[in-house]
Amino acid sequence: LDAAVYELVKLYADYPGVYGIQMTDEPKYAAYQSYGEVYNSILRVNKKYGFNLFPQYNLIPLSHSEKVYDEYLPHVEGTSDKYNFNDAFIRYKKYMNDFMDSMKPDYIQYDDYPLRNGKILENYLPVIQYIANLAAEKGIEFHMVNQTFDMYDKGVQSVRQINAKEANWVNNMSLGFGVDTIAYFTYFTCPYSNTEGEAFIDGSSFVTLKGEKTPIYDIMQNIMSNNQKYA
Secondary structure, three states, X not given: OHHHHHHHHOOOOOOOOOOEEEEEEOOOHHHHHHHHHHHHHHHHXXXXXXXXXXXXXXEOOOOOOHHHHHHHOOOOOOOOOOOOHHHHHHHHHHHHHHHHHHHOOOEEEEEOOOEEOOEEOOOHHHHHHHHHHHXXXXXXXXXXXXXXXXXXXXXXXXXXXXXXXXXHHHHHHHHHOOOOEEEXXXXXXXXXXXXXXXXXXXXXXXXXXXOOEOHHHHHHHHHHHHHHHHO
């Protein structure tokens, strides 16, 4: 495995524009063992050859969607009700713990969409509290990928850009739960809709397809400069 990983990463190891390697986004539970093997292989290859390619990963948030519940989370006896939060939470905890045990990373990261129709997602706080506790228990950092738009329920995505108050709330909440690194998936506009119907059109991202700044750019710049000041 290490030899195969080396052949791939050496192509980018000396390129100044490459900081790291993005592994599969939101992997399914069935892949947790192989995912951990590849993650640690990258670390071994880095150490052996003096590479500095940071392995980046992003685990899935808790979701009650039928697709996520049936395809991404592990089966646990007695947790058949996908619309019951406790059942879903039991499965999600196993998902997270098994990935952590397989990878043994120095940080834990996932992403979520906390705002729906101008209100906090009901399951957001207990999940982020659990992840914060898990990171503290394992003595690793907690990283978070936040969003800059309000997403509607029932699979229909909003294009409403969050305002300054909402952006500050999401940021401060992340800091309050001990998040060490905050990233934003919506930095630039996505020019197409994927199979899930997601389309990050101009207005919900930092910059447009033409590289023009949107109103959220200045809001986020102010938030991040304040974070850096007190980091």
